[in-house]
Every structure is written in structure tokens, then in C-alpha cells.
Amino acid sequence: MGADREGGARRRPVRAAAYAVCGVVLLAGCASMPDNGDLRDVESTPRQDTQVRVFAMPPQQDASSTEIVQGFLEALTSDDPHFDTARKYLTTAAAKTWRAESQATVLANGPSIQTTGRPTDQDDANSITYMLQGSRVATVDAEQAYSPSDGAYRKTVHLTKDGKSRQWRIDSLPQGVVMGKSDFQRNYTSVNKYYFASDTSTEGTGQPVAVADPVFLRSRVDPTTQLVRALLNGPTTWLGPVVRSSFPTGTELKKGVSGLTPDDQNQLTVPLNVKASRIGAAKCTEMATQLLFTLRNLTPTVDSVALRAVNGAHMCDVNEEQAANTAWRASDKRPEYLYLLDSKHRLVRMATDGTVTSPVAVPGPFGAGTRPLGSVAVARDERTAAGVTGDGRSLYVTSLTSDGSLGAAVLTSHGATAADRLTAPSWDARGDLWVADRDPGKPRLYMLAQGVGQPLAVQVPELNGRIQDVRVAADGARIALVVEKDGKQSLLVGRIERTKSDDQQEVSVLELRSATPGSEEVTAMSWAGDSRLVVVGREQGGVQQTRYVQVDGSTPDGPAPAALTGVLAIAASEDDRVPLVADSQDDGIVRLPSGDQWQKVVKDGSAPVYPG
Known part of the structure; x- marks a missing residue:
């Protein structure tokens, strides 16, 4: 599912x-x-x-x-x-x-x-x-x-x-x-409900950010009506503390409604009870957007959603374009470029539309090779990048739109070896930057608001082990961590909570849960959808494999990616129209077009990433 x-x-x-x-x-x-x-x-x-x-x-x-x-x-x-x-x-x-x-x-x-x-x-x-x-x-x-x-x-x-x-x-x-x-x-089938991240908006546009909340429905028992009821009931307990719903408390379907189906214009009309009758136009549009995001995940042919009051009066309607203008959702945002490091550890990029077949250097210090890099992350707007030096010691943030000096490192690790220093960084849609320091003497998860300023130590009270890899969800409400304990590397997903105390921001990652039960070793991972990740790892006694997992630990429908040996890194976009990309020990940088086999892209390259 x-x-x-x-x-x-x-x-x-x-x-x-x-x-x-x-x-x-x-x-x-x-x-x-x-x-x-x-x-x-x-x-x-x-x-x-x-x-x-x-x-x-x-x-x-x-x-x-x-x-x-x-x-x-x-x-x-x-x-x-x-x-x-x-x-x-x-x-x-x-x-x-x-x-x-x-x-x-x-x-x-x-x-x-x-x-x-x-x-x-x-x-x-x-x-x-x-x-x-x-x-x-x-x-x-x-x-x-x-x-x-x-x-x-x-x-x-x-x-x-x-x-x-x-x-x-x-x-x-x-x-x-x-x-x-x-x-x-x-x-049963797994479907995403959508809510909005609490007190969070995207950098630049200020749009609310949609957050997926996966649930399982009985797949042949009026699933559309089931899904609408599930959305109106509110988020699951695990996600609830960090999201909001635009539906007023107590909103339900009009009494007696069942068998919801789109009309011949692919519009679904949803009649609501009296609790939803006194709302403004902006709130109504957000409600319809939540519904359209949710319903298209179950029935992609739904083009628009119309809300009706308990007396049958028209409230509002939203189509796909209007929904995209109302809220930001990662799976709707096709990245412009794929990024990677060339043989000289400079940041280069290739257009995702396939018009450019050879990578070219990015503008700015990272493209010029001012500091040889070991890992990178590109902000969601593709205007800023963060890079960790090849020795893992220093984290730099710089512009991708203009030339200039690199400036000072924004974070430095004092670990003894590269394996004990900084992980690859990761950006969310707020513009916040995340990275972990693996220094055994002072292991920490850090967040840099807008990628600048003093790194903030993130509290992870349930952490049992050392963080080896970090990928924050685009929505900024969830984060995936590869955690090592007693020689095993597990993939855990936690909820990000932000609070303010005496004008000081506090950030915590809470209620960690396994996304890969049974795995012995997770070596690479990336977000590959609003509630899905792609993972490279092996189960006990097994061989390395690449597969998809849901954030709740379930297994998605459909086949796993084609087999590939010696995978060192994996890159995916939340937009599944963009191919998977991997760093293979044998073949260099390769990509996997939909329904095809892995294809070589660059022989001498490393650390491929999409924005995020």
C-alpha cells in the first residue's frame, strides 16, 4: 500500500x-x-x-x-x-x-x-x-x-x-x-490526508505548507466518503501537535451523505454541516485545497472540489491551479536542476528536463571550487546552497545566483576523523538548514534558521544512538534520521516541534518511530514523496537493496526500483516525475527513468542531490 x-x-x-x-x-x-x-x-x-x-x-x-x-x-x-x-x-x-x-x-x-x-x-x-x-x-x-x-x-x-x-x-x-x-x-489502501504546518509558511511566498498524514482506508467500501470523513476528523495523534486544519472544529459531512463521486466535469461536491457555514472566503479556499490535495491522492481524475453549506448554498470551489496558488506542497514542485559534485569536488548541475546532458558548474564559490566539498544541499528555491568540506569539518552557506567570496564557516566540527564530523546538510521549505555533528564527544543535531546565524542545538530526547544522516521533510514538520546503535543503522522519522521561551526559539524532534522495521543496516535515504522515502540498506543476512518505505513503516504499492549494486548515495524528489539518481561504486552517477533501467550520467562524480 x-x-x-x-x-x-x-x-x-x-x-x-x-x-x-x-x-x-x-x-x-x-x-x-x-x-x-x-x-x-x-x-x-x-x-x-x-x-x-x-x-x-x-x-x-x-x-x-x-x-x-x-x-x-x-x-x-x-x-x-x-x-x-x-x-x-x-x-x-x-x-x-x-x-x-x-x-x-x-x-x-x-x-x-x-x-x-x-x-x-x-x-x-x-x-x-x-x-x-x-x-x-x-x-x-x-x-x-x-x-x-x-x-x-x-x-x-x-x-x-x-x-x-x-x-x-x-x-x-x-x-x-x-x-x-x-x-x-x-x-486496505494507504492514502495521504493533508493539513497545514502550524505557524509555518514557505520562504518567499508566505504560503501555508501542506503536510501529508497517511492513513489506511478500506479500499472498496466507499473510499471517497471514508477519506473525506477521515480528513474532517482531524490529523492523527502523532502529527497533530505540528499541523492545523482549516476546517472549523466539529465540521462533518451533512447528515446522511455517502457515496461521494465526481460529476462528469470531474468536480467533487462536498456538502458540510452547519459548523462550516460561517467562514470567510480565504478560509473556505484553504478547506477546499485540503480536500483537493487529499482526494487527488486517492482519485487523480478529480480536477476540482466544491463545498456546499448545509442548506445547499455554494460556499467555494477550487481547481488544481487555485490550490497550488493557495498552499505549497512539495510533490507539486518540480526541481529545476539535479546537483552533484564533479571529480574536483566542485558543485555542478544538470537540468531535470533532460535538455542538458553534461553538468555545468553553478555560479558562485561552490562552482568555482573555492573549497573542495564532500556533500551539499540546495535550498528549495535553488538560490542558496550549503556544503560540507571534504574532511567533514566545516559547513558553508553561499549564493547560487551570483559570484562572491565564500565567507566564514557557519559551523565547525571537532571530531577526530571525517566519519566523526558533519553529516550532509538538508533544507526545508521554510529556508531552515539542518545538519548533525557526529563528534562522539559532543554529538548534536543542529538547525540554522534561514541558513544563517547561530546554529541552534535541537533536542532529541528519545534518541538512542548517534545520527549518521539527516533529511528534513520539505514541510519542516518531520525529519528522517539514520541512527547508529551497536553496529546497526536504523531509519527513524520524528516530529519537529518549535516553541518560544523568553524570545528564544526551542526546537525538538519528538516521538521517533521506525520507518524500516527489520532492517539491519540503512546506508542511504532520501524523501521520495510527501510521505514516502527511498532507502538503500539490507536486512539481517540479506544483500543490499533499494526500496520505498512510508513514513509510518508500511510498504507502498508498486515495484521497488531496479536493482543496482554498490550504491553509495541516493537522490529523489518529492515530485515522482523526476527520476531517481544514485551514486554507484561501479558506474558513477546513474539515473532511473520511470519504468526503465539505470542509465549512466556521469562517470566521475559524487553526492547527487535534488533541492532539499
Whole structure:
């Protein structure tokens, strides 16, 4: 699943089941399972025809207790909007208290089912308890936020036989749903909601900055309406402290609205409740922009969004061009150049449109080679660059629009070796510059406001290890860090919080979470979408590979980049129309056009980067 995906393409795998009529598949609990306590896996169904929808079968008359449990688990993986069929496997009381939407637990395979082997205090001839077991992969919470998970899953399901009908039904069960990974991939899709960074605007334009908040939706259960409701409900808990929504508190869809679809002009009309009725034109435009950014991530054919008041009155509408003029979003900003260091460690660039096939030196001291560089970062407006010297000791900031002297270093490391000194720098859309000092005696993450002035030490209270690489998200609300601990290098994503105390700015990176669970070594990474990164690394016992990951630790839809050996660095843009670029130990600077193989660009070069 992936909220960032090229061209909006989606794979929608669907399970095979009992029989299909007019593209609808019905599920019946058909796996055998004896009552003697033997373990049997409930197999996740393989992916098949993408056009087939899946509906569950209700319990059969006189079904055994094992068939009831099996049928219930099958029903959880269907496209039943409100799990009404699954509730038919429960007693009336259990059906009223079971909250299917409270959580989805994802297992490596479908849950195994086992009788407990001995009766509980409440078990008798008319009741029985089963154990659901498996290896956890992830959970999706009530906010629809994904979190990687591991360890054993063990939950009990208790059944009772109705005194009148003599039919088995489940009367006690865990809240939420549980399914294998392949069923989860068929049932759910990852989509970005969009909010605005709190108290943040882009350097120069002053536009609010859009921040992606990925969530998982049931992909065949009115996903457009689901997504609009999710956006109106507000950001997830993890992102909430650093973003704002333009929708007034309490804004919801007009009562009874469902089945939202674009009209024949590709405009989606969204009717809202009374909470949104007293807003100004500017606020309404921001609201519509949030919706358009969000909806185009799910349905790229939506060209515009119109908001309607509870009484049906027109509030405002926004098309793609108006949305781009209202808010700044990284994935909409195609960089003008790719930048790299030539064989003499000077900064050179190539146009991303392919009109220039040989790199040329940038204007200013970095292009002139005043100081040999080891790594660089170019500001989002491509007017300023930051560079770390080849020995890793000094950080310089200079103009890319005019010649002039380099000036003094803005930050110096006192580490003993280059590996113990400064990392490559990174810019956000605010114009702030980020870099880490790897000096074992004083390891720090620094931020330089607007790339000048006194470096500010950033607090990272949960950091357990030493930062080896830094890439700040364009939105300035999130940051990706490669952190080394006990010989392992992990990719962590944290939330950036800015506060003021006695006129002094304080910056912290909080709630670090892994974006690459299971990885043993991450050697290079870059942002490759509003909520996606491209990562070079290896899992324990594996070989180096390049793959995409989501900031929440999930795996995006679509294939991984073509294999490439000896990758030293990787560069990507949030705009996925721009090809990946890598520094290969064997082939030099190479790029990967969409759907193609790696192509050589420059034999003698290093440290490729796009702006950011």
C-alpha cells in the first residue's frame, strides 16, 4: 500500500472464494478444523482479479462451532461496509458491543485457530473457547494510522449454543478485526490526508505548507466518503501537535451523505454541516485545497472540489491551479536542476528536463571550487546552497545566483576523523538548514534558521544512538534520521516541534518511530514523496537493496526500483516525475527513468542531490 505512488496507479488485489456472480465473490467458511486441538492455519487468500468485490456468506444452519469461528474470520476480510454479515456470527449482545472499526491487527499469515484443550469455568456442553494465534506485523488504530508491530498474537474467542435455536454463536471476542497480511493488502489502501504546518509558511511566498498524514482506508467500501470523513476528523495523534486544519472544529459531512463521486466535469461536491457555514472566503479556499490535495491522492481524475453549506448554498470551489496558488506542497514542485559534485569536488548541475546532458558548474564559490566539498544541499528555491568540506569539518552557506567570496564557516566540527564530523546538510521549505555533528564527544543535531546565524542545538530526547544522516521533510514538520546503535543503522522519522521561551526559539524532534522495521543496516535515504522515502540498506543476512518505505513503516504499492549494486548515495524528489539518481561504486552517477533501467550520467562524480 502506498500513499505516494507514481501516476496514481493502484494495485487492488482481491481474494478468490466460493463463487462469483457478475463480479461479486461470496465467502463461506470452508476450511476444515477439528475440535481436538490441532493447529490449522487460516490461509490468507492470494491476490487475483482486481475487479472482483468480495462479500461474506452468513452462518449456515447447524454449523459447528469451528465453522462459526472460521466463517467469522472470513467475513472480516470481505467488502461488507459495516461488517453486518460478520455480526451474524455473534450473539445479539456481542454484536452490539463489538467495535470492528476500533483496530485492525495484521498478522504475517491468517490467524491459526486452536481449541484451548480444556474447558474454562464457563465452558460446558453448550460453550467452547478457541485461541486465535499468529505473528503480528502491524496494527491500524481507530484513527486509521498504521504502526509496525511484532511479537505473538494470542486472543480468545468464546462461543455459546443458543438455548432455543441450538445454533452456535460467538459471545466474547477481541475488539477490532484481525487478518493476514495478504488480506490486509487487498482490503486496505494507504492514502495521504493533508493539513497545514502550524505557524509555518514557505520562504518567499508566505504560503501555508501542506503536510501529508497517511492513513489506511478500506479500499472498496466507499473510499471517497471514508477519506473525506477521515480528513474532517482531524490529523492523527502523532502529527497533530505540528499541523492545523482549516476546517472549523466539529465540521462533518451533512447528515446522511455517502457515496461521494465526481460529476462528469470531474468536480467533487462536498456538502458540510452547519459548523462550516460561517467562514470567510480565504478560509473556505484553504478547506477546499485540503480536500483537493487529499482526494487527488486517492482519485487523480478529480480536477476540482466544491463545498456546499448545509442548506445547499455554494460556499467555494477550487481547481488544481487555485490550490497550488493557495498552499505549497512539495510533490507539486518540480526541481529545476539535479546537483552533484564533479571529480574536483566542485558543485555542478544538470537540468531535470533532460535538455542538458553534461553538468555545468553553478555560479558562485561552490562552482568555482573555492573549497573542495564532500556533500551539499540546495535550498528549495535553488538560490542558496550549503556544503560540507571534504574532511567533514566545516559547513558553508553561499549564493547560487551570483559570484562572491565564500565567507566564514557557519559551523565547525571537532571530531577526530571525517566519519566523526558533519553529516550532509538538508533544507526545508521554510529556508531552515539542518545538519548533525557526529563528534562522539559532543554529538548534536543542529538547525540554522534561514541558513544563517547561530546554529541552534535541537533536542532529541528519545534518541538512542548517534545520527549518521539527516533529511528534513520539505514541510519542516518531520525529519528522517539514520541512527547508529551497536553496529546497526536504523531509519527513524520524528516530529519537529518549535516553541518560544523568553524570545528564544526551542526546537525538538519528538516521538521517533521506525520507518524500516527489520532492517539491519540503512546506508542511504532520501524523501521520495510527501510521505514516502527511498532507502538503500539490507536486512539481517540479506544483500543490499533499494526500496520505498512510508513514513509510518508500511510498504507502498508498486515495484521497488531496479536493482543496482554498490550504491553509495541516493537522490529523489518529492515530485515522482523526476527520476531517481544514485551514486554507484561501479558506474558513477546513474539515473532511473520511470519504468526503465539505470542509465549512466556521469562517470566521475559524487553526492547527487535534488533541492532539499
